[in-house]
Amino acid sequence: MTTLTYNDDPAIPAFAQQRRHQAHHALGTDIDLTLFGSDSDRCLTAACQLIDQYEDRLTVNRTASEVMAINHAAGQHPVQVSAATYSLVHQAVELSRQHFGFNALIGPLVKLWHIGFDNAHVPEQAEIDARLALIDPNQVVCNDADLSVFLKVPGMELDLGAIAKGYIADRIQDYWEAFGQRAGMINLGGNLLMVGDSPLHADGKWRVGIQDPTTDRGNAIASITIGACSAVTSGIYERHLEFNGQSYHHILDSKTGYPRQNDLESVTVFTKASIDGEIETTRLFFAGQPLPGWAVDRPDIYGAIFVTKQREIQVVGLPASSVALLDKRFKLI
Template identity: 40%
Template sequence: MKKRFVVVLLMLLALVAAACAGKTAAKRTLVEGDPYSDTQFLMGTVVTVKIYDKDKQGALDAAFARVQQLADELTVNQKGSEVDAVNKNAGIKPVHVTPSVYRVIAAAKHYSENSEGAFDLAIGPITSLWHIGFADARKPAQSEIDERLPLVHYPDVVLNAKKQTVYLKKKGMAIDLGGIAKGFITDEVVKTLKAKKVTTAIIDLGGNIYVMGKSPKNVKKDWNVGIQDPKKPRGTAIGTLPASNMTVVTSGIYERYLKVDGKIYMHLMNPKTGYPFDNNLMGVSIVTKKSVDGDALSTATFDKGLAGGMAYIEKLKYADAIFITKDKKVYVSSGLKDKFKLLKDSGYTLATLKK
């Protein structure tokens, strides 16, 4: 019999139904541990915030206002978006952006450098070509990919911290923050809730989970966080781990994909080839204190594959990872070996990398 997870598994079927209908789920009064909860469909994903502190229902409005504000600033090809303005001025002039937008772009540039291009914020020309996750998604011709691939070059993204400007050196370049924006926004929601004196909450931005404080059922214990099965709908776990004031960010090949002639192409793009990543990995969950780090690292580790991704994570003192391979094996980084628990009926097996 499967364990009932109080927090992260969130009864998403009901939430998705409400959100996809373009409606906001009803806010509820806190009674015997029942949270104030709100769900909205934003940025193409289901956003849920649950607050367990008494008399903090008003913090929900502040949290969603912050999500909407950042979504408007960061979304590509949206009227009024600062990122869209940066891309339209590629090869023309630097564009001044707000402090929040500058910070997320700076974080994306940092991880582009830190991962040696495994994560590349200048991937925009390729992601817009495939457009996986949208109605017009398609597999482009090799000639189209060859034409755009030289534009994917993060060193050509020039930042000026003093002037708060972003400049793309070549016409046709485009930054795409899809691999880091949800993480950044999650962290901003955490800051917003803390400013409202919220101490116990769950924030879920379509797979970017943040658990604040301790479990409301036992204030001395951590939350029990479910790790997503990459082959099944959101809310289906293969295992659990304890967490408090931590984030779990999961990327998987079945999250958003394009199927052509029986082959599945995932939404995460390889900056070196112009094609979606294609290796033995089926899913990666990053565990860290900041969701912006987890977002970028989940993409970078997919590029590096199981062995390279594990080696990369082990060098970082602030992050751990759970790797799930296509043969249904689960590998965990050293910091999680005594914490992660695989469900007996998950259909997966724990494995260890051979040295």
């Protein structure tokens, strides 16, 4: 998780004082939207409506949505969906076929473990093996001609939860910019997108806090000074299952059926587009360490922050001068 940090800077322009804020609950999380320099709440209200409309189409937490229509028809027939839903599904399936950790078909396995819910449990190996047979992205047919999606095996389930927030945040930014909004913050439950130059600091940069994995939300161990960008985190510290003295986190590996094991508490990626942040945090978390040549040909990917279980913070791609350590229990390496 990432948070915004603030300071009292006498050079902050009056523009920053013209702040409009709206809280919302959707996508299973608390949402905060802020605009600077706006003379009405219209763009905030419309952004909340946009979020709700996308949730209506993409959710798997209700019986009816476009994605649930696809799931209900698994093994039976293709389902035609809207262009926006199809585009996101198609991208998610193509990413899943790259096998770097992201898998939009992992729903049956997630529901089996159900980590983060009262009925969470460690499944039997036979149960895991049965679910592994249902999460193969090669068993999905996406038809560009009629915008239809077909899950070929009964029991398969599509779940866009690992990518939808980033996609929706990008659409909110598109909407705001279409109406000339100069600066704002989109916070979808810890997935941040900072729009334009920051009016909160004289240098026009934003201050993004890296969550302390050992405490509750809102405590930062480091602050990153950066321009307009998205900040997305993959971490193991928020949802756990404790069983027989062992801790199981919620990030499941579709190759083994078990939580992914490595030395990381979290990895935060800074990108231009929020959907790319969702993708790259998954890639780096599953790698467990910085990847050689990562993002060298991607000017829209700015860098990453790794936090290890040994309380070490490793900075990749970002200038050292942009990182300020806030907690001496952790060490910059």
